[in-house]
Amino acid sequence: MRANVMSASVRLFLGLAVLVLTARTVRADEGTPPSGMRFDWAGAELLPLSVNAGSVPSWETAPTRFRAGLGGMLRGPRLRWTNVYWTPLEVGGFVTGSGSGSDRIVLMQVATEGGLHLPVGPGTFELGLGAGLGGLSIDYGNDCDGSCAIGGVGPMLSPVVRYLLDEGRWSVGLVVRGAVPLRVPHGEWLSTITGFGALVMGGVEVGFGP
Numbered sequence: 001m002r003a004n005v006m007s008a009s010v011r012l013f014l015g016l017a018v019l020v021l022t023a024r025t026v027r028a029d030e031g032t033p034p035s036g037m038r039f040d041w042a043g044a045e046l047l048p049l050s051v052n053a054g055s056v057p058s059w060e061t062a063p064t065r066f067r068a069g070l071g072g073m074l075r076g077p078r079l080r081w082t083n084v085y086w087t088p089l090e091v092g093g094f095v096t097g098s099g100s101g102s103d104r105i106v107l108m109q110v111a112t113e114g115g116l117h118l119p120v121g122p123g124t125f126e127l128g129l130g131a132g133l134g135g136l137s138i139d140y141g142n143d144c145d146g147s148c149a150i151g152g153v154g155p156m157l158s159p160v161v162r163y164l165l166d167e168g169r170w171s172v173g174l175v176v177r178g179a180v181p182l183r184v185p186h187g188e189w190l191s192t193i194t195g196f197g198a199l200v201m202g203g204v205e206v207g208f209g210p
Contacts, residue, residue: 040078043207045175047071050094052105054150054197056140063140063150067105069096071201073177078207080117087113090130094179094201097139104147106190107179107199109134111158123165123173130158136181137190138197145188150197152181153189162205171207176200 050067073092078085090111097104115128136151157180164173179199186193 038080038209040080040171040207040209043075043078043171043205045073045075045092045177045203045205047073047092047094047175047177047201047203049202050096050105051200052138052150052197053200054138055195056148056150057194060141060143060148063105063138064103067096069094069105071095071107071203075113083116083118085115085117085126085128087128087130094199104137104139104191105199106137107134109136109156109158109179111156113158113160115160120163123163124171126160126162126164128160128162130160132156132158134158134179134181135189136179136197136199137193138199139191144192144194147191149189149191149193150195151189151193152184152196153193154181154183154185156181164205164207169209171205171209173205174202175205176202 048068048071050069050071051065052063056062071094073090075087075090078087090113092109094105094107109132111130111132113128113130115126117124117126133154134156135153137149138151139147139149141148158178160175160177162173162175164171184193184196
């Protein structure tokens with residue numbers, strides 16, 4: 001399951017990257033975008049919706065697939081060029097459910113993010129990939145010492161897709177962000193992690209520039 005999710009994420013990222021790069025040629029008749037770099041001070045994502053994926057033992061009840069919760073991502077300055085951007089540091093997470101038990105999801109991550117962006121209609125389409133460290137625990141049962149969970153701790157990828165409306169000093173838009181652990185320790189973190197799990201979150205973003 002872990003390999004299938006990672007393979008699908010990579011194929012989607014590469015496919016959308018090709019779309020972004022080729023679309024610039026299609027829009028060449030609209031003029032060449034101005035060169036140079038734009039500096040955004042900060043941004044915030046509000047991510048209240050989630051979808052989880054992973055594999056639990058056949059005798060266990062899988063966690064509820066769609067969950068609402070409290071999630072977000074804060075980022076520092078972002079550097080934007082004609083078709084690419086880079087965010088040196090971003091920190092975020094997602095929490096839902098009670099303090100313990102089979103309905104809890106906890107995500108914490110810190111990353112650096114880079115990607116592609118292209119004007120599409122009245123706004124800007126962005127395709128990015130964050131890489132850093134984090135922990136994800138998606139509880140599904142109580143047969144372990146405490147609670148059982150799928151997820152991972154350590155290196156983590158965070159693919160992201162945005163559509164932003166840019167109004168000069170600020171921007172607002174929709175965002176879909178994933179959290180894909182690259183290591184499953186099969187041991188205690190917040191719960192007893194027994195297998196791979198991934199999380200996809202959706203919400204809105206606001207950014208501020210000079």
